[in-house]
Amino acid sequence: MENNKEVLRIFELQSNFENLNSLKNSSANERITKIKSILEYILNPAKHKLIAEALYKDLHKSNEEVITTEMTPVILTIKEVCKKLKQWMKDEHVPSPVTMLGMSSYIKYESKGNILIIGPWNYPFQLVIYPLVYAIAAGNTAIIKPSEFSSNTANVISIMIKELFDENEVAVVEGGVPEATALLALPFNHIHFTGSPKVGKIIMAAAAKNLSAVTLELGGKSPVIIDGSTNINSTAEKICWGKTLNSGQTCIAPDFAIVHKKVLNGFIEGFKNACEKFYNPDNKGIEQSKDYGRIINDANFDRVQELLDDAKEKGAKVEFGGQVNKQDQFIQPTLLSNVNMEMKVMQDEIFGPVLPVVTYENKEDVIKLLNSFPSPLALYIMSNNKNNTKYFLNNTVAGGTCINELMLTSVNPHLPFGGVNNSGLGKTGGKHSFMDFSNQRGIVKRNWGTLKPIYPPFNSKIFKYFKKIVSI
Incomplete structure (x- = not known):
């Protein structure tokens, strides 16, 4: 019960309108500064040692494997995001059809709001921090639920997040099934889960109760x-x-x-x-x-x-x-x-x-x-x-x-990464991840002209003209 209260407290703190709105309207530079703090942390030799020791305790990973499979993907992701974020955040202007003469159209990328990241135990550092970077890049809050199976790494992540972020922006909830169940009962705007298809179905069923958007990075028999x-x-x-x-x-x-x-x-x-x-x-x-x-x-x-x-x-x-x-x-x-x-x-x-x-x-x-x-x-x-x-x-x-190569389908940030139905829902990587954590709001603006000719009472001549335009 106490754990449920703590989970609810953090969720309500992050879900406060002023808090979400402030992050939503934060600049690219503000978001980049936060993301770079993660980079500085993991490049610190003492911090790197703590992370590597935790991964060794959990999975017997050598330091070389930690560098290759846990650290390097995060570092490259951060550099890619910091390089591209300003461009990604710009309004994207799109063409308007002839029936919208005098109007302009564009897509505005805005934060979804509060994000739940449920991490796996197999790459317990990389596969939590990777989506976190994109969640921050898109201007969201995030609650991280690392796997209890890799408890040493989960604890190190919790320490890192507390050092780098205020709780109203990013927080970690450690624990097992009770904590995960309490989190899944809450109306998050988006849930990002990495794990098995079996658990993915549980996540999706829970998300459906609140109509929360989901990204499911699953697996299967490759x-x-x-x-x-x-x-x-x-x-x-x-x-x-x-x-x-x-x-x-x-x-x-x-x-x-x-x-x-x-x-x-x-x-x-x-x-x-x-x-x-x-x-x-x-x-x-x-x-x-x-x-x-x-x-x-x-x-x-x-x-x-x-x-x-x-x-x-x-x-x-x-x-x-x-x-x-x-x-x-x-x-x-x-x-x-x-x-x-x-x-x-x-x-x-x-x-x-x-x-x-x-x-x-x-x-x-x-x-x-x-x-x-x-x-x-x-x-x-x-x-x-x-x-x-x-x-x-x-x-x-x-x-x-x-x-003619293996294990590289998730590496190129210009390619979408994700499964198909049983192996996953949603695509991540580079701008795909930014879009995944963003609401793509379509905006139409009247610059000149009017729609009055199609207001009632209807003029048959006008509709003959419209039929000609659209070749009905």
């Missing part, structure tokens, strides 16, 4: 197609990296591989070699690698292990890996062959370092298989064959696609 026309060792290495980054706990990680039968053996060998090269160069074992992450908690460890055990019981062959250590929340990178659709590993999003491999001979079979799944957040095509690439693109639907 496939990678390997048609055998690329260097198989290089392809296997890329896939190994994408699958094992953050121990497979990435929404755009390749969930399963569809490999042309003729290169299956080469792919298996290349994947094995890449895992050893990345995480066992000194032959001390992958578990000893400082660069290999851990599963977030026991519940997710048990979930991934259950998928693995179910696959083995139903006939899957472990081509590499398979070792686990629950006490250390360690699951070795694991490659499975001889899999079928009856296995849970081919039904559920894996979100762990287990890669099932299915084979094909005809490209039509690839499309048939992919169309049996909901549209993924990412689709990867590893091919130097232009006809195959075009065929796979034209006969599939996905949030984003990478050709």
Whole structure:
């Protein structure tokens, strides 16, 4: 009950009209100053160390991985926003049809108001601060609800926000399901959620009660197609990296591989070699690698292990890996062959370092298989064959696609990033995120002329003229 009161207090503080109106009418320079304070904070060596230590405690992330996957995306986002914000905030003039002669039209980008950001545990710093930057850029208030599973990072974020912002502008609510439930009962203007499709449905149902706008960054089973026309060792290495980054706990990680039968053996060998090269160069074992992450908690460890055990019981062959250590929340990178659709590993999003491999001979079979799944957040095509690439693109639907590379569908701020239905709703990145957190108000202005000719009583001659103009 006390937590609910605290949540309501912060919401009401931020939702005060004078407060929202002040932020709505703040200048680009004022917003940029606030955003730059985040940049200065994370570039401070002492602050960086605190964030990196928290991420290591939560996910066993090395400092190098923290820099690559948590800090750098935020830094680049801040620089992009600071560079482009003044342009984004300008009124956007648009043409007016001939029936609006004497009038001008434009779009005014204004803040939506109060934003709720519900963060995930897999990239618990980046995927909270990234939407926060855009929420501030659009002139909104924000309440952040970081994941309780990555509690160390959540606490560091809370400390950072308290240092940088007044509570009436940005605040953090730590806690679990009770706090999230209390927040979701409130009439936010927009809810930004990153997580699983299962929880995304809960978020959307709660938002519907208040008709709150939503952005849902979800996931699903993102496939990678390997048609055998690329260097198989290089392809296997890329896939190994994408699958094992953050121990497979990435929404755009390749969930399963569809490999042309003729290169299956080469792919298996290349994947094995890449895992050893990345995480066992000194032959001390992958578990000893400082660069290999851990599963977030026991519940997710048990979930991934259950998928693995179910696959083995139903006939899957472990081509590499398979070792686990629950006490250390360690699951070795694991490659499975001889899999079928009856296995849970081919039904559920894996979100762990287990890669099932299915084979094909005809490209039509690839499309048939992919169309049996909901549209993924990412689709990867590893091919130097232009006809195959075009065929796979034209006969599939996905949030984003990478050709001959992995894990980059969210990187370019000039491209929209997001899923399709089960894998997400809404698009983010660059101006797409600014627009997502903005109300695009259409404005029409009379400069000269009048509509009096179409006022009653009607003159038939005027309407004959109108019919001629619009060719009715």
